[in-house]
Amino acid sequence: EPEVTQTPSHQVTQMGQEVILRCVPISNHLYFYWYRQILGQKVEFLVSFYNNEISEKSEIFDDQFSVERPDGSNFTLKIRSTKLEDSAMYFCASKGGRRQSDTQYFGPGTRLTVL
């Protein structure tokens, strides 16, 4: 069964450093998402991406965040200057179609620890 993959599984960085979280969505999916989950809390929407542009973003997704689909398979989330409060699990998701009923498939997540 096809699945969303994410690398690395755990990223440790110093405050102020840039990080890039990588995702490989399911092949032939067209809609891509990033979410984050602070330990013990709910999953929070960050951004959705379609046709090489951002479709929707939350208030969390400020100028420190950016997304990119650099090639035909990867989807990345960059945090330019990490803060302690960026420590969380980051989940990538992809969906094949635009319909609400099209299932969103989540990756296993990258745990980001900012020291």
Add this chain to the structure above:
Amino acid sequence: GESVGLHLPTLSVQEGDNSIINCAYSNSASDYFIWYKQESGKGPQFIIDIRSNMDKRQGQRVTVLLNKTVKHLSLQIAATQPGDSAVYFCAENRSGGFKTIFGAGTRLFVKA
């Protein structure tokens, strides 16, 4: 404002019993809801969904009920098994599918 939330943070049930997980939402314009299961160390996994033009939908061992009058939905798991132990989130799909708003989550413990 927008809010999708859960009544109880934890639920403990005996193996074989039925489980009911509840969720409230605040936006009466919400028209599509999803239940996700999240096991430890994994991403959310789709369980079942329901549109606002329905009040009940059944899957394999799971049933979702939607009460639009009181803006409440529930997830019922029949004959709960140890493998059902996880955190369950209700979620709402917004912006034509471009945004999913998650509730706070309920942790389900299944006692053998």
